[in-house]
Amino acid sequence: MKRSILFTMILVFVFGLPINCIAGEEIRIGVMTTLTGEAAYIGEYAQDGANMAVKEINDNGGINGSLVKLYYEDETTTTASINAYRKLRERKVHAIVGSIYSVKVAAVLPEVQKFGGPPIVVGATSPKIWSKETENDWVFGDRASDELVTKLAVKFAVEELNADKVGIIYINDDFGRDGLEAMKALFETRNMEPAAITSCVEGDKDFTAQIRLFKQVGCEVIIPWVHPLEGGLFVRQLHQLGMDVDIVGPSHFVSVQTMEIMGKDADEGLYSVTDFVASSEEPKVAEWVAEYIKLYDREPALFSVFAYDAVNILAAAIEKAGTADPEDIRDALLEIEVEGIIGTFKANPETLNGLHQVRIAQIQNGKPVVLQTIKE
Amino acid sequence: MLNSERNRVLTIIIAVILIIIPLLIKSNYYIRLINLCGIYLLLTVGLNIITGYTGNPNMAQTAFWGIGAYASGLLSIKLGLPFWLSLPLSGLVAAMIGVLVGIPTLKLKVFHFAIGTIAFGQIIQLFFKNLEITGGPAGLKSIPTPKIGNYVFDSDFSYYYIILFVIFILISLAYRLEHSKYGRALKAIKESELALQMLGINVSYIKVLAFGVSTFYAGIAGSLYAHLFTYISPDTFSFFEAVKVLTMLYIGQAGSISGAIIGSIVLTILPEALRFSKVYYMAIYGIGIVIIFAYLPNGLIGLTRHPKIRKYIKNLGLR
Amino acid sequence: MVIQLLVNGLGMGCIYGLVALGLVFIWKGVRIVNFAQGDFAILAGYLLASFYIEWQIPYVISIFIICIILALVSVIFERLVYRPLKNVSSVTIAVCTVGVSIFLQNIFQIIWGGMFIPIPSIFGSYLIMVGDIVIRPEYPLIIVVTLFVIIFQQYFLYNTVQGKAMRAVEADRDVASLMGIDTAKVVSTTFAYSGVLTALAGIMLAPIFFLSTASGSLIRLKALAVLVMAGFASVPGAVVGGIILGLSEVFGASYISSEYKEAISFGIIIIILLFRPSGLFGSTVKKKV
Numbered sequence: 002m003k004r005s006i007l008f009t010m011i012l013v014f015v016f017g018l019p020i021n022c023i024a025g026e027e028i029r030i031g032v033m034t035t036l037t038g039e040a041a042y043i044g045e046y047a048q049d050g051a052n053m054a055v056k057e058i059n060d061n062g063g064i065n066g067s068l069v070k071l072y073y074e075d076e077t078t079t080t081a082s083i084n085a086y087r088k089l090r091e092r093k094v095h096a097i098v099g100s101i102y103s104v105k106v107a108a109v110l111p112e113v114q115k116f117g118g119p120p121i122v123v124g125a126t127s128p129k130i131w132s133k134e135t136e137n138d139w140v141f142g143d144r145a146s147d148e149l150v151t152k153l154a155v156k157f158a159v160e161e162l163n164a165d166k167v168g169i170i171y172i173n174d175d176f177g178r179d180g181l182e183a184m185k186a187l188f189e190t191r192n193m194e195p196a197a198i199t200s201c202v203e204g205d206k207d208f209t210a211q212i213r214l215f216k217q218v219g220c221e222v223i224i225p226w227v228h229p230l231e232g233g234l235f236v237r238q239l240h241q242l243g244m245d246v247d248i249v250g251p252s253h254f255v256s257v258q259t260m261e262i263m264g265k266d267a268d269e270g271l272y273s274v275t276d277f278v279a280s281s282e283e284p285k286v287a288e289w290v291a292e293y294i295k296l297y298d299r300e301p302a303l304f305s306v307f308a309y310d311a312v313n314i315l316a317a318a319i320e321k322a323g324t325a326d327p328e329d330i331r332d333a334l335l336e337i338e339v340e341g342i343i344g345t346f347k348a349n350p351e352t353l354n355g356l357h358q359v360r361i362a363q364i365q366n367g368k369p370v371v372l373q374t375i376k377e
Numbered sequence: 378m379l380n381s382e383r384n385r386v387l388t389i390i391i392a393v394i395l396i397i398i399p400l401l402i403k404s405n406y407y408i409r410l411i412n413l414c415g416i417y418l419l420l421t422v423g424l425n426i427i428t429g430y431t432g433n434p435n436m437a438q439t440a441f442w443g444i445g446a447y448a449s450g451l452l453s454i455k456l457g458l459p460f461w462l463s464l465p466l467s468g469l470v471a472a473m474i475g476v477l478v479g480i481p482t483l484k485l486k487v488f489h490f491a492i493g494t495i496a497f498g499q500i501i502q503l504f505f506k507n508l509e510i511t512g513g514p515a516g517l518k519s520i521p522t523p524k525i526g527n528y529v530f531d532s533d534f535s536y537y538y539i540i541l542f543v544i545f546i547l548i549s550l551a552y553r554l555e556h557s558k559y560g561r562a563l564k565a566i567k568e569s570e571l572a573l574q575m576l577g578i579n580v581s582y583i584k585v586l587a588f589g590v591s592t593f594y595a596g597i598a599g600s601l602y603a604h605l606f607t608y609i610s611p612d613t614f615s616f617f618e619a620v621k622v623l624t625m626l627y628i629g630q631a632g633s634i635s636g637a638i639i640g641s642i643v644l645t646i647l648p649e650a651l652r653f654s655k656v657y658y659m660a661i662y663g664i665g666i667v668i669i670f671a672y673l674p675n676g677l678i679g680l681t682r683h684p685k686i687r688k689y690i691k692n693l694g695l696r
Numbered sequence: 697m698v699i700q701l702l703v704n705g706l707g708m709g710c711i712y713g714l715v716a717l718g719l720v721f722i723w724k725g726v727r728i729v730n731f732a733q734g735d736f737a738i739l740a741g742y743l744l745a746s747f748y749i750e751w752q753i754p755y756v757i758s759i760f761i762i763c764i765i766l767a768l769v770s771v772i773f774e775r776l777v778y779r780p781l782k783n784v785s786s787v788t789i790a791v792c793t794v795g796v797s798i799f800l801q802n803i804f805q806i807i808w809g810g811m812f813i814p815i816p817s818i819f820g821s822y823l824i825m826v827g828d829i830v831i832r833p834e835y836p837l838i839i840v841v842t843l844f845v846i847i848f849q850q851y852f853l854y855n856t857v858q859g860k861a862m863r864a865v866e867a868d869r870d871v872a873s874l875m876g877i878d879t880a881k882v883v884s885t886t887f888a889y890s891g892v893l894t895a896l897a898g899i900m901l902a903p904i905f906f907l908s909t910a911s912g913s914l915i916r917l918k919a920l921a922v923l924v925m926a927g928f929a930s931v932p933g934a935v936v937g938g939i940i941l942g943l944s945e946v947f948g949a950s951y952i953s954s955e956y957k958e959a960i961s962f963g964i965i966i967i968i969l970l971f972r973p974s975g976l977f978g979s980t981v982k983k984k985v
Contacts, residue, residue, distance in 0.1 A: 037658075038910070039908065040810070042810035044810065045811070078612055078613065079612055079613060080613055084410070087404075087405050090405065090406070091404050091405070104515055108606075108610070111518075111608065173507065174506075174514040178514065178515075179515075202957065202958065206905055207704055207949075209700055209701055209704045209950075210950030211949075213701070233814075234906065241832070258812065262812065262906060432785065432787075485969060486973070487785065488729075488790075489924075491790065492924060492965060492969065493965065495917075495920070495965075496921075496961075496965040496966050496969075499958065500959050500962045500963065503962075623791060627791070657802075659801075662795075662799075663798030663800070663802060666792065666798065667777060667795040667796055667799070671780050
């Protein structure tokens with residue numbers, strides 16, 4: 002038996018020896034995303050976006066003369082995401098494109114604080130991450146915090162849609178719950194209350210019970226703070242049950258995937274507080290989308306555009322810093338201003354979130370149309 | 378060299394290597410991996426006590442892992458207990474709940490027991506996800522790191538020694554158990570429960586006890602995990618992980634402690650080593666499970682006992 | 697709206713029941729639980745997406761082909777996973793099937809990509825309206841198909857030679873082979889039939905459940921609950937159990953809490969195991985001495 006243990010240990014060391022030789026002159030950017038598991042489609046889109054950005058950069062001579070190389074690591078579970086970060090750090094990447102999952106970012110945050118970099122740009126939106134109290138010197142954000150998004154969703158429902166009775170359905174995970182808390186607080190500041198609050202869980206296929214509640218209470222506007230699959234099904238069933246309400250949904254409600262699940266007609270007139278609209282007529286966005294479709298033969302999703310912008314932001318910072326030193330790159334991130342597809346990135350010195358705008362879109366004739374762009 | 382001498386030398390070599398590992402390894406990533414191996418090792422050795430010996434597959438081992446982790450985290454955060462107290466306490470909490478669960482379920486047939494533990498595990502995970510006190514889906518964070526006086530074990534390199542120490546104690550315990558009268562009775566359950574009952578042994582009692590011990594190990598592993606990662610979330614304590622731990626036991630060899638050790642190390646390192654194939658590694662993992670359970674019923678250790686392989690090893694002069 | 701809940705619960709229940717039926721048959725045949733059953737159903741759904749939507753093969757022909765493919769897949773599964781393990785504990789086999797499930801889910805991702813694939817209902821957006829109540833046409837279809845399946849099964853099992861052979865093998869394999877029945881062939885046939893059942897379940901599920909690689913896991917656990925309720929071997933038990941589960945989930949979510957809806961299935965499993973392990977419909981489980 003001892004022999005077997007010794008043998009295993011030797012095996013472990015053979016596997017374990019740091020065999021990752023570091024190539025000299027390249028710029029290494031790590032990408033943490035879900036490559037396997039239920040959310041694997043996010044990883045697929047993220048790869049598209051990131052690869053596209055890198056190709057453009059390298060075609061233009063790279064950064065300060067060096068070519069960029071991406072290193073992907075899978076972060077399917079929280080434990081895996083911490084391992085992914087550590088592994089990327091081993092590889093001495095200069096910067097990292099991080100997760101859009103707030104739970105995973107929250108897990109990695111203390112690690113990055115402890116080890117001091119490299120700087121990460123994430124697409125997570127939980128207000129807990131972007132609060133001033135969070136100890137964070139390295140993790141930057143490129144999507145508007147849910148605090149802003151929920152504020153505008155509630156504002157839109159109450160002021161523009163003139164709703165007295167607003168119903169909320171939230172998905173029972175950190176995203177949904179954080180959103181609910183933020184919205185409840187907002188209603189309080191207006192001396193109002195949501196007319197009905199109900200929830201669902203991931204994987205739910207049937208929303209009859211929740212819809213029944215909204216109908217009973219007589220809601221005029223519903224804010225579904227849920228994920229694409231549940232949101233799509235919810236809206237579809239709402240439509241099937243013949244309920245004529247206005248819907249103000251989170252950012253993915255105007256994505257191709259969610260709309261496909263909702264089905265034709267169900268989504269007509271629906272509103273969304275979003276960062277990205279693929280069919281937007283803004284010249285910069287439209288141009289980028291056309292380029293993406295040419296490359297990948299399908300419409301981009303939010304995850305692709307986030308990865309694209311994140312790579313460009315990091316590239317700009319690395320270029321400005323001129324060195325491979327993580328602190329220098331981080332300082333550069335604090336100073337630069339980058340025009341991305343999602344919006345303008347300019348890091349807030351206290352929270353490190355760089356994105357302070359949203360678009361309010363509405364689906365008209367089957368296509369999302371940007372109604373307003375709001376900058377904070 | 379005499380066999381006993383050779384044994385002693387091997388033991389010393391292994392012990393020395395184990396002690397100097399943190400000095401040999403510079404990478405944070407690898408030391409974290411090794412610490413994870415240690416935690417899974419405890420889970421698997423614990424699982425062996427109920428599943429390896431008696432054949433009752435405990436599919437809730439990871440749920441108890443979670444119970445230990447949350448208990449330890451909450452004891453430290455809410456009650457301010459030092460790690461050195463919350464560690465054994467969370468083991469005890471897991472053990473007590475284990476006994477409570479074991480009493481009704483171990484009466485069932487093996488298969489129903491498996492399904493029952495699956496159901497239990499899922500319900501526990503749901504509680505983790507929904508209760509206020511466990512932090513809900515976001516989990517528990519800022520779990521304090523252990524310290525002695527002014528020395529804080531806040532790096533994987535120092536934490537390694539805590540894990541090593543706990544493993545040393547618990548594995549010695551496991552060995553004692555295996556070679557005791559109690560252990561022999563446990564192992565005999567697999568063969569024939571009826572015969573044991575006829576011998577006057579209270580089979581239910583020892584089964585439940587075994588389950589409690591096994592969940593104690595899981596609870597300890599949970600506490601170690603919680604204070605190492607300082608952040609726990611419900612998605613870690615899933616059915617998928619339970620299957621992983623079971624596979625670790627069977628890869629090595631169900632019913633043997635060294636099998637559990639080897640299995641846990643292999644299956645912790647392997648997914649990380651296969652990172653390069655990303656999407657494909659999960660598919661390979663799935664097939665791997667089938668191959669292990671279908672074609673290697675005695676695990677890798679069983680493989681080394683296979684006559685053809687024994688001859689091969691003999692020819693290499695390793696015997 | 698209670699009637700609406702009833703209709704939906706019944707519909708969902710029939711779906712669970714149909715998947716559980718496939719499980720029951722495998723259990724009756726070879727006494728194992730196939731944890732990959734849910735993924736087989738999803739496989740049927742994915743195949744439907746490829747045949748019917750992408751390649752525009754007519755619906756009925758697609759169903760036919762898919763049933764054959766699933767039957768084949770089931771038999772291959774039997775040969776590769778079940779046969780080598782015939783004499784090992786059923787738990788080991790069950791864990792193997794979990795491995796198959798993981799493998800399948802990742803194959804789905806490799807072949808069909810990670811995104812959800814919505815499958816349009818063959819009924820378009822047509823809905824049956826009865827007063828205030830909206831009924832998705834899929835649900836009555838499922839009920840009708842399930843009824844047909846049960847009737848066909850009863851006839852087959854009791855009135856044909858092959859069916860009787862199947863029942864003989866299920867009752868006592870050794871005696872059956874002594875009577876000259878080719879048990880191996882019968883077992884393969886059982887698997888094939890289970891494959892067809894699962895294919896039908898998957899095809900009807902697809903427009904409602906929306907395919908994604910992990911859907912199999914969701915279905916699996918629900919079907920397991922139904923299986924336990926059915927005492928593993930009861931055909932009517934599978935259907936009735938499914939309906940009970942469907943109804944309790946829908947009503948539970950509505951009146952109690954939607955967060956703990958999942959706990960209902962597991963709670964049911966635990967309660968039944970504790971108080972009536974032979975299931976609500978099963979006969980006493982014989983203990984192997």
